[in-house]
Amino acid sequence: SVKTHYLLSSFLSLSQVIDINDKNYKKAMKKYSILCLLYHKPIPDGKELQKQHQMTEMVLELAAQVMEEKEIGFGMVDSHEDVKVAKKLGLVEEGSVYVFKGDRVIEFDGLLSADTLVEFLLDLLEEPVEVIGNTLELRAFDRMEEDIRLIGYFKNDESEYYHEFKEAAEQFQPYIRFFATFEKSVAKELTLKMNEVDFYEPFMEEPVTVPDRPNSEEEIVAFVTEHRRPTLRKLRAEDMFETWEDDLEGIHVVAFAEEEDPDGYEFLELLKEVARDNTHHPGLSIIWIDPDDFPLLIPYWEKTFHVDLFKPQIGVVNVTDADSIWLEIDEQDLPTAQELEDWIEDVLSGKVNTEDDDDDNDDDDEDDDDKDDNTSENPKQYFPSFP
Amino acid sequence: SVKTHYLLSSFLSLSQVIDINDKNYKKAMKKYSILCLLYHKPIPDGKELQKQHQMTEMVLELAAQVMEEKEIGFGMVDSHEDVKVAKKLGLVEEGSVYVFKGDRVIEFDGLLSADTLVEFLLDLLEEPVEVIGNTLELRAFDRMEEDIRLIGYFKNDESEYYHEFKEAAEQFQPYIRFFATFEKSVAKELTLKMNEVDFYEPFMEEPVTVPDRPNSEEEIVAFVTEHRRPTLRKLRAEDMFETWEDDLEGIHVVAFAEEEDPDGYEFLELLKEVARDNTHHPGLSIIWIDPDDFPLLIPYWEKTFHVDLFKPQIGVVNVTDADSIWLEIDEQDLPTAQELEDWIEDVLSGKVNTEDDDDDNDDDDEDDDDKDDNTSENPKQYFPSFP
Numbered sequence: 001s002v003k004t005h006y007l008l009s010s011f012l013s014l015s016q017v018i019d020i021n022d023k024n025y026k027k028a029m030k031k032y033s034i035l036c037l038l039y040h041k042p043i044p045d046g047k048e049l050q051k052q053h054q055m056t057e058m059v060l061e062l063a064a065q066v067m068e069e070k071e072i073g074f075g076m077v078d079s080h081e082d083v084k085v086a087k088k089l090g091l092v093e094e095g096s097v098y099v100f101k102g103d104r105v106i107e108f109d110g111l112l113s114a115d116t117l118v119e120f121l122l123d124l125l126e127e128p129v130e131v132i133g134n135t136l137e138l139r140a141f142d143r144m145e146e147d148i149r150l151i152g153y154f155k156n157d158e159s160e161y162y163h164e165f166k167e168a169a170e171q172f173q174p175y176i177r178f179f180a181t182f183e184k185s186v187a188k189e190l191t192l193k194m195n196e197v198d199f200y201e202p203f204m205e206e207p208v209t210v211p212d213r214p215n216s217e218e219e220i221v222a223f224v225t226e227h228r229r230p231t232l233r234k235l236r237a238e239d240m241f242e243t244w245e246d247d248l249e250g251i252h253v254v255a256f257a258e259e260e261d262p263d264g265y266e267f268l269e270l271l272k273e274v275a276r277d278n279t280h281h282p283g284l285s286i287i288w289i290d291p292d293d294f295p296l297l298i299p300y301w302e303k304t305f306h307v308d309l310f311k312p313q314i315g316v317v318n319v320t321d322a323d324s325i326w327l328e329i330d331e332q333d334l335p336t337a338q339e340l341e342d343w344i345e346d347v348l349s350g351k352v353n354t355e356d357d358d359d360d361n362d363d364d365d366e367d368d369d370d371k372d373d374n375t376s377e378n379p380k381q382y383f384p385s386f387p
Numbered sequence: 388s389v390k391t392h393y394l395l396s397s398f399l400s401l402s403q404v405i406d407i408n409d410k411n412y413k414k415a416m417k418k419y420s421i422l423c424l425l426y427h428k429p430i431p432d433g434k435e436l437q438k439q440h441q442m443t444e445m446v447l448e449l450a451a452q453v454m455e456e457k458e459i460g461f462g463m464v465d466s467h468e469d470v471k472v473a474k475k476l477g478l479v480e481e482g483s484v485y486v487f488k489g490d491r492v493i494e495f496d497g498l499l500s501a502d503t504l505v506e507f508l509l510d511l512l513e514e515p516v517e518v519i520g521n522t523l524e525l526r527a528f529d530r531m532e533e534d535i536r537l538i539g540y541f542k543n544d545e546s547e548y549y550h551e552f553k554e555a556a557e558q559f560q561p562y563i564r565f566f567a568t569f570e571k572s573v574a575k576e577l578t579l580k581m582n583e584v585d586f587y588e589p590f591m592e593e594p595v596t597v598p599d600r601p602n603s604e605e606e607i608v609a610f611v612t613e614h615r616r617p618t619l620r621k622l623r624a625e626d627m628f629e630t631w632e633d634d635l636e637g638i639h640v641v642a643f644a645e646e647e648d649p650d651g652y653e654f655l656e657l658l659k660e661v662a663r664d665n666t667h668h669p670g671l672s673i674i675w676i677d678p679d680d681f682p683l684l685i686p687y688w689e690k691t692f693h694v695d696l697f698k699p700q701i702g703v704v705n706v707t708d709a710d711s712i713w714l715e716i717d718e719q720d721l722p723t724a725q726e727l728e729d730w731i732e733d734v735l736s737g738k739v740n741t742e743d744d745d746d747d748n749d750d751d752d753e754d755d756d757d758k759d760d761n762t763s764e765n766p767k768q769y770f771p772s773f774p
Contacts, residue, residue, distance in 0.1 A: 058442060062683070069686050115502070119682040126697065132649050133719070140652030179649075262519050262566075265527030295506040296453050303456065310513065332520070 016064035017057065018075040025075075025085050032073030034124065035100045036063075036108070036117070039091040042080040062114040063121070072121055099124065104170070109245075110238040111294075120238050123174030129166050131157075132181040135189055141179055145203055146234045150210075150224070151179040152197040153187035161195045161214040168220035175239055176224060199223065201230045203272045204279060232275035235289045243287065247319045251354070253286045253347060254324075255314040256307070260292060263331055267312035273337045274344065283348055314340070316347050316354055323354040403451035404444065405462035412462075412472050419460030421511065422487045423450075423495070423504075426478040429467045449501040450508070459508055486511065491557070496632075497625040498681075507625050510561030516553050518544075519568040522576055528566055533621045536587045537597075537611070538566040540579035548582045548601040555607035562626055563611060586610065588617045590659045591666060619662035622676045630674065634706045638741070640673045640734060641711075642701040643694070647679060650718055654699035660724045661731065670735055701727070703734050703741055710741040 018028055020037060029035055038060055043053050057076070064074040077086055079094050090105060091098055097108040097117065101124060110116050132138055132151070141151065150169075154162035162180060169178035181187055192198060195214035198207035210223045235243055244252070255271055258264035271288065278284050291298050291309045298309050305324050307313045312334070315326035327343050329335065335343070346352040405415055407424060416422055425447055430440050444463070451461040464473055466481050477492060478485055484495040484504065488511060497503050519525055519538070528538065537556075541549035549567060556565035568574055579585060582601035585594035597610045622630055631639070642658055645651035658675065665671050678685050678696045685696050692711050694700045699721070702713035714730050716722065722730070733739040 055445060058445070066683050066686050069690060113502075115500075115682050118685075119679070122682060122685060130649060134653070136653045136656060137649035139656075140647065140649045143652075144647065260527065260531065262517060262524035262527045265530075266521070266523045269523060269526075292506070295502050295509060296449070298505075298509060299453050299456050 016068060016074060017060045018073065020075040020077045020085060021082055022084055025089070028073055028075055029100060032071055033101070034070075034072045034121065035075065036060075036072065036121070037075045037077050037089070037091065037098045037100070038112075039077050039079060039086060039094055039096055039098060041094050042078055056112060059112055059114045059117065063117045066114070066118055067121060070121075070125060106173075107242075108238070109242040110236070110240055113237070116237040120174060126174075128169035128173045129162075129178045129180050132179055132186055133183060135186060138181075138186055138189060144177070147177055148202055148224075148228060148230065149177040149179060149200045150197055150220070151181065151190060151192070151200070151207075153181055153190070153192035153194060155194065156182050159195075164215065164217045165197065165220060167217040168224070171221055172224060176228070199227060201227070201279065202234065203230070203232050203275055205276065229285055231279045231281070231284055232271065232286045232288060235287050235293070237293065244319070246285075248283060248285055250319055251347075252317045252319060253284070253314070253344065254317050255286055255288045255312070256291055256301075256309050257288060257312045258292050258309075259290050263334070264290075264312050267329075267334055270334065270337050270340055271314075274341050277337075277341065278344070281348070284344065286344075314343075316352065318354045325352060325354050403455060403461060404447045405460065407462040407464045407472060408469055409471055412476070415460055415462055416487060419458055420488070421457075421459045421508065422462065423447075423459065423508070424462045424464050424476070424478065424485045424487070425499075426464050426466060426473060426481055426483055426485060428481050429465055443499060446499055446501050446504065450504050453501070453505055454508060457508075457512065493560075494629075495625070496629040497623070497627055500624070503624040507561060513561075515556035515560045516549075516565045516567050519566055519573055520570060522573060525568075525573055525576060531564070532590055534564055535589055535611075535615060535617065536564040536566060537584055537607070538568065538577060538579070538587070538594075539584040540568055540574040540577070540581060542581065543569050546582075551602065551604045552584065552607060554604040555611070558608055559611060563615070586614060588614070588666065589621065590617070590619050590662055592663065616672055618666045618668070618671055619658065619673045619675060622674050622680070624680065631706070633672075635670060635672055637706055638734075639704045639706060640671075640701070640731065641704050642673055642675045642699070643678055643688075643696050644675060644699045645679050645696075646677050650721070651677075651699050654716075654721055657721065657724050657727055658701075661728050664724075664728065665731070668735070671731065673731075701730075703739065705741045712739060712741050 018024065020028065038056070040053075040056065044050060060074050060076065064072075067074075077089075077091055079086060079091075085091075089098065089100075093107070093109075095112070097112070099106040099108055099121070106124070108117065108120055110120065132141060141149070150165075152162070152165045154165070156162070165178065165180060172178070181190075181192075187194075190198065193213070197210040197213065197215055197220060199210060200207045208227065210220060212219065215223075229246060233243065255267075257268045257271070259268055268288065271286065275284075275286060289301075291301075294301075301307070302309055304322055305313075305315065305317070305326070307315070307326055311331045312329060313326055314329070315324050317324040327335070327340075343352065405411065407415060425443070427440075427443065431437060447461050447463065451459075454461075464476075464478055466473060466478075472478075476485065476487075480494070480496075482499070484499070486493040486495055486508070493511070495504065495507055497507065519528055528536070537552075539549070539552045541552070543549070552565065552567060559565070568577075568579075574580075577585065580600070584597040584600065584602055584607060586597060587594045595614065597607060599606065602610075616633060620630065642654075644655045644658070646655055655675065658673065662671075662673060676688075678688075688694070689696050691709055692700075692702065692704070692713070694702070694713055698718050699716060700713055701716070702711050704711040714722070714727075730739065
């Protein structure tokens with residue numbers, strides 16, 4: 001048969017991942033326009049743990065093979081053996097990939113899969129600002145309601161304010177998307193004045209205008225930094241760890257809903273409605289997870305949270321111990337927006353919390369232990385390490 | 388640091404992939420409600436080739452770990468060592484995964500990544516027919532323009548015609564989606580009569596009604612089989628090899644367009660317009676590839692086809708030798724729908740073909756060879772093996 005897996009044929013050439021040390025790191029920095037360094041724990045003893053390490057290595061090797069033509073280099077820095085290099089380069093968090101591009105260091109704090117890493121790097125290769133040339137292209141912009149995005153109207157690509165906007169965009173690339181238009185018709189449809197920049201929060205219908213136009217790079221950066229935590233955000237593979245670490249007082253309100261599923265879609269529409277009505281509440285930040293985006297994690301999440309992800313769910317998760325409590329949802333009769341809002345208010349006031357049901361939970365856990373006799377792990381023991 | 392990759396922690400328990408042979412295959416078939424068998428070539432000699440095999444094994448191991456709770460088993464069948472078992476089970480294509488579920492054998496002819504395989508299996512665990520309960524849920528259905536889908540209106544879930552519809556759905560699960568409604572209001576919006584089934588071709592505005600309602604399972608299966616090759620289809624990881632093998636006279640018309648990119652979006656809208664205008668042309672079948680869905684393949688495709696995938700492209704690809712010819716596209720000034728249609732007509736009439744430019748192409752190839760001195764492979768030599 002002629003069919004082989006394409007991923008495999010890429011392994012026919014030699015591995016391109018550099019074992020970074022004191023002697024070779026400067027050369028590597030010079031050689032590549034973008035250098036990606038995985039800062040990792042020392043290679044462990046034990047067959048199974050070594051397999052883990054091997055798999056991480058394969059992710060990097062695969063990414064390296066794929067990105068070879070784009071002059072992107074890959075390396076590994078051992079947190080025990082290469083203390084000096086790590087310090088010089090400012091590597092801090094084990095398990096993160098640090099991306100060096102020109103003067104910038106960007107921490108990749110996402111899912112360490114070849115797909116996700118390569119997509120992240122390809123996004124870094126694009127222009128930091130995308131230009132919208134006509135109203136049909138504007139429809140592509142309109143459809144991106146899941147993402148934080150900014151759009152500015154400038155005279156042309158030589159405008160000094162466009163230049164400032166572009167400099168700001170580079171600070172957030174590829175996590176936050178920046179758009180610009182030089183067309184009066186496009187600006188009119190967006191009700192943008194000359195040199196004005198609008199900030200779109202995910203899932204909100206109306207943008208917020210960055211005040212005091214024309215804006216400097218610093219003003220735009222400060223505005224984005226202040227407004228970037230949205231009322232409702234979708235968990236993305238490329239920054240999932242960062243998002244998870246951005247909790248509010250140790251908890252997350254988490255909603256699982258499959259957008260492609262009719263029930264999931266309906267639930268999500270409700271959730272957006274609630275988010276829009278409560279966007280001015282500073283204590284509210286909901287993470288929406290579409291299980292379709294993380295197939296490998298579905299069984300893991302179901303085990304950790306004791307929920308069925310084939311139907312919509314909303315709950316509160318304590319980020320330190322993974323304890324959680326979930327709203328009871330009848331699939332045939334989803335809650336109304338008002339009921340959802342009441343429940344969220346109870347969460348914010350502390351009336352619904354992960355501790356009150358702990359007696360019940362203990363019972364649940366015992367039941368689960370009985371069922372789980374064939375698995376040696378307690379899923380919770382791994383929770384602090386993920387997500 | 389507490390951060391570890393979740394994929395890795397799953398390797399702490401033992402591997403679950405069974406080395407299938409004459410003696411254990413029956414037991415394995417009995418033990419699991421779903422059994423997935425990779426039919427593979429013998430393990431090769433040579434370090435690099437063994438690494439390939441190891442990686443394939445890891446994909447299965449990862450999927451096995453993740454699906455452990457769902458009673459899904461995984462095994463490998465060696466095409467040389469296990470000839471007898473392969474024959475008994477009907478395994479034919481090396482590199483395919485055969486999924487045994489009850490009486491059905493489903494060939495997974497997609498990208499062999501853990502993500503894709505697990506998503507495929509989770510889809511197999513769902514009900515073959517999804518029920519639309521109200522008009523808000525119907526909006527989720529409306530949004531699935533990329534997929535082939537059927538929807539029927541039945542009295543209730545005990546209706547014999549619903550039963551026939553469900554039996555038909557099982558034959559195509561998870562590749563083609565089947566929906567049903569028992570609600571008059573939903574049926575009215577779809578202009579469906581009682582026991583009527585509509586077939587939606589991807590990207591078309593109007594459905595086609597399956598004739599002679601009420602329909603038997605066989606009628607529905609025959610109708611889907613006859614109509615399933617669409618005028619415009621999106622390449623999906625879960626059946627990409629199957630799609631690629633479904634060429635028309637040895638060629639594919641392939642369009643690359645990133646839906647999230649303003650230019651890509653605009654180009655795609657044009658393409659849909661052309662597809663809608665030409666849906667009755669039996670010789671026209673365009674494959675749309677969104678590069679965002681296949682980040683690992685972007686550099687590979689750029690190398691094979693000599694195109695820049697940061698902008699929209701449309702071309703003709705000869706599936707046997709990967710020779711291709713691409714329409715020249717000015718990003719600032721995309722072709723009109725009419726120009727696109729004219730070009731496609733020239734392709735269908737043979738006026739535009741992959742052979743005419745071969746002198747030019749040879750020159751191009753020489754240039755490329757100069758540039759590619761650091762790579763030992765000729766990308767074309769791998770083309771027959773992918774896709």
